Amino acid sequence: MAASVEIIRRALADALASVDVDLEDLQITAAGRREVVRVVVDRDGGIDLDRVADISRQIAELLDVPPLADEFAGTYVLEVSSPGTDRPLTEEKHWRRAERRLVEATLVDDSILTGRIVSAASGVVEIELSTGEVRAVPLSSLRRGVVQLEFSRPASDSTDEAKDSADEE
Template sequence: MAFGGTVAASVETIRKAIEPVVQAAGADLEELQIQQAGRREIVRVVVDRDGGIDLNLVSDISREISVILDNEPFNSEFAGTFVLEVTSPGVDRPLTQLKHWRRSHDRLIDVELTDGSQFTGRITSTTDDVIVFTVTQGKTQEERTVAFADIKRGKVQVEFNRVTTEDEGDVADGH
């Protein structure tokens, strides 16, 4: 691919073309990659939004991006030899931006602070510069407030058997 001669320039050209479509759908363009796979190129687009993203929205965004990439100037560069993948970030994405933390509300997070200390807590609230966690130690719970600037990294823990208050209502209703 040769928009401006480099893959980086190509990514930026495509980003400028598709970002308005993603934003019009109420989502954010989290990541855009172009990878060579044999004779084809894989265009990987990662989208997300507050409240999560569902399959219908991913499908709608994918169709709109496909129309863009199937037309000039992109169709002559790809010549029909690209695979478009539009997806959500997944739970294994590291939490690097404040919006990632906000979108992980009520999830259990492994947190590493800039001072090297670590803890696991459930996000209960976020503001522009602070994240509040509920940290469970044995049978006790405590609230822990951490400045976003003090967080080095975070990763969502996958929980398979967590019962939420919504789930408890379903059980009581017989569902």
């Protein structure tokens, strides 16, 4: 019997929501005699590896007892991760979580905006273009966005970098 993805998705989403974590993706695929359960989680403010490890244990506890354990024909392998920078920004929460990041946004008319996300709220994403102009784009006008990797942050973010470095010490 193949695991019912929707039953598991609902149970995991509810459990994760209780600890302020979103279930971003769930995939269950056959791998020989077992199934591979791939779970992608995220939250506002980002998610670190310690939190992913805690969530992995919480999910395993849920999957190992009925009724969810009954969804698997045999053994399973659990993989829990956070979304990478290559995840497309398609929902308001994705845009909000990428605030201050450089993005390439594709609009529904296929035009492209490149700039830094200023804010994302109430169905509107504000993007600061290289000219300094801030464009308010309705979420309904955005097809998707992709975070651009930056190897050196702008000078305006130097205080955040100093703070991050101090936090790590």
